Amino acid sequence: MAARMAARFPRGARIGVIAETSPEFVITFMACQYSGLVPAPLSLPAAFGGRQTYEWQVSSMVRTAGLSAIFAPPALHEILSSATAGQDIELFDLSGATLPDETVGPVPHGAGDLSYIQFSSGSTSEPKGIVATQASLSANCKAIIQEGLQVRAGDRAVSWLPLYHDMGLVGFFIAPMYSQLSIDFLSPTDFARRPGTWLKLISANKGTLSYSPSFGYELCVRRFRGEPLDLSSWRAAGIGGDMVRADALDQFSETFAASGFRKEAFVASYGLAESTLAVSFAPLNTGLNIDRVDVARMQASERAVPASDLTREGADRAFVSCGKPLESTELKIVDPEGSELGLRQVGRIFIRSASLASGYFRADQELQPLTDKDGWLDTGDLGYWLADEIVVTGRSKDMILSNGRNIWPQDIEWVAQKIGGRTVARSAAFEMRDTADTSRIVLLVECRAQEAELRETLARDIAAAARSMAGAPVSVELVSIKSLPVTSSGKLSRAASRTAYISGLMHQAVGDSATRAAALP
Structure with a gap:
């Protein structure tokens, strides 16, 4: 496969490779190494939770790194074609089956050559392609x-x-x-x-x-x-x-x-x-x-x-x-x-x-x-x-500045875990600045409980404990399980949570299941 890739692409070309956990990914990634190409592992759609977001991410990655081609399972070719519309890029089967049969002797990378491109896992900003060398x-x-x-x-x-x-x-x-x-x-x-x-x-x-x-x-x-x-x-x-x-x-x-x-x-x-x-x-x-x-x-x-x-x-x-x-x-x-x-x-x-x-x-x-x-x-x-x-x-x-003190969001989120136990899942704390340039702390908490009375009590208890921890009022909102945004690597994204909250998307996602506790004085 390396010989076929070397015949098809110029040395140093940057190639997207859908990083499914499979022998085909391993072979294609290593074939790039042996043929002097620079692979860029790309995530699968499930990592972003929605087609529109995934298409935007792929389009940005292709543009950012100047990818020449993407190797992907056939089932993803349609969504990738849509994501890369208007960009000069070719799609190939992840197995390499659709590569031309022509071969040339591959020339592997040298110590100073680029090895691969690792995209950052942020979910709200333009992706950044970090370039590792062989050395x-x-x-x-x-x-x-x-x-x-x-x-x-x-x-x-x-x-x-x-x-x-x-x-x-x-x-x-x-x-x-x-x-x-x-x-x-x-x-x-x-x-x-x-x-x-x-x-x-x-x-x-x-x-x-x-x-x-x-x-x-x-x-x-x-x-x-x-x-x-x-x-x-x-x-x-x-x-x-x-x-x-x-x-x-x-x-x-x-x-x-x-x-x-x-x-x-x-x-x-x-x-x-x-x-x-x-x-x-x-x-x-x-x-x-x-x-x-x-x-x-x-x-x-x-x-x-x-x-x-x-x-x-x-x-x-x-x-x-x-x-x-x-x-x-x-x-x-x-x-x-x-x-x-x-x-x-x-x-x-x-x-x-x-x-x-x-x-x-x-x-x-x-x-x-x-x-x-x-x-x-x-x-x-x-x-x-x-x-x-x-x-x-x-x-x-992610640091929150309140009353002249630096507050770690993890400290506030930890309160939700301590009070809620297994009733709660992820939580995200962040600072909100209002139009009058005043700030407040918001804590979004994924909650499994369905009973309205239990949810209201839980929200009040978390708000009281969070206020004690932070030394400042905290607005608590219970949201649905799996509604808080995460990065492609599974990390909580506080920035994306804040953006969704400001835009109203968080409220749309949780609907009637949202429970709020006003900031305690």
């Missing part, structure tokens, strides 16, 4: 294999992660291939329908390495019906791709302890596509390193002050250390003026590494730099040093 990919895979997971003979990887996301593509396709590991794949759709299948694969095939965002572990707990499992082989149960939630992981370890799962197997890590994937790993075989901080003092002073007996009940928060940066990665935390901060001082996270991507494509198709003149990348994340380990506290763009 940056190799550097990160080497660090993951040797330092992060310390891969050894007999390891076996298991993954349900989407292959259009960096954690699935690099962490559980390319890196295991580098170290010649067997990988058992489960599609994200199958995982969402039957999360227990993930654990059954690990149990049946003696999987040792597998990762998930926190919500994946939470879903397994919610759907578990006591099936017999043997998870004793699972030595590295990684958490990444989103904020690490200690409560959800505690529930998982308690639920599956009888199945042989060890809480020491948890490995928290931090990464981002701009760094190919991995930035830091917690030590193996130690479990979660939890740091409980006083939320009020953190909001007031930008310091992660440890919680104590004097901390008001419910005013502490558990953060999880993501371990030490990889040896090839420099990391610093800075204040708004760019000065480096010390231990427990919260600031913006910057990294410098051999694993950094070469740049990114935006709408003008020109490769834009990622870093400043000294090679430092502003990750957009906030965090602090806990000894020599990094703790990530959230995204700077």
Whole structure:
């Protein structure tokens, strides 16, 4: 297939590849590597939840990266044709069956060549195509294999992660291939329908390495019906791709302890596509390193002050250390003026590494730099040093400013989880500015309860507790399950939630099932 692709496309051409979890995707992606082409994994329609949104995303990705062709399952050709109407692009079967038979000797990539394009998973902005080189990919895979997971003979990887996301593509396709590991794949759709299948694969095939965002572990707990499992082989149960939630992981370890799962197997890590994937790993075989901080003092002073007996009940928060940066990665935390901060001082996270991507494509198709003149990348994340380990506290763009204090939306969302328990699912907190330039905090909460009286009581209780946590009034609105927008990788999108709320789409989605609690004075 590489020889046929080399005959059809000029070296360096950028090729979209629908990243379904299948042998055809793996073959096509690797054929691009062998023929000197640059593949761009594209998500499936289910990741965006609607045809119109998906078509807009695909059209933007094609324009952003200057794609020459898309390889896709035949069932998607009609929607892709519609999405790319008016653009000079060809569609081919994902299997390569519709490629011409002509072949030429393929010329693989060199170390400095582009390897692939990783699109950001944002759901409201123009997609950004992050460009990894062969050198940056190799550097990160080497660090993951040797330092992060310390891969050894007999390891076996298991993954349900989407292959259009960096954690699935690099962490559980390319890196295991580098170290010649067997990988058992489960599609994200199958995982969402039957999360227990993930654990059954690990149990049946003696999987040792597998990762998930926190919500994946939470879903397994919610759907578990006591099936017999043997998870004793699972030595590295990684958490990444989103904020690490200690409560959800505690529930998982308690639920599956009888199945042989060890809480020491948890490995928290931090990464981002701009760094190919991995930035830091917690030590193996130690479990979660939890740091409980006083939320009020953190909001007031930008310091992660440890919680104590004097901390008001419910005013502490558990953060999880993501371990030490990889040896090839420099990391610093800075204040708004760019000065480096010390231990427990919260600031913006910057990294410098051999694993950094070469740049990114935006709408003008020109490769834009990622870093400043000294090679430092502003990750957009906030965090602090806990000894020599990094703790990530959230995204700077999601921060809520109220009465001169910085409030993490996760703190407010955590209140909804604590009060509502299993009655609630996702929640999204954000700041709203009114026409008079006054601001208020809004908390949207997905709620399973149907009884009007129960919903009203729940909304009032959450509003009262959220006001206590935030030190400011909070408007709470209960919405339908699965109504809050998520990115293509499954992360909650607060920006998209805010946009939907402002435009009235959220109210249309929930209809009569919405329940509101006015901001408490």
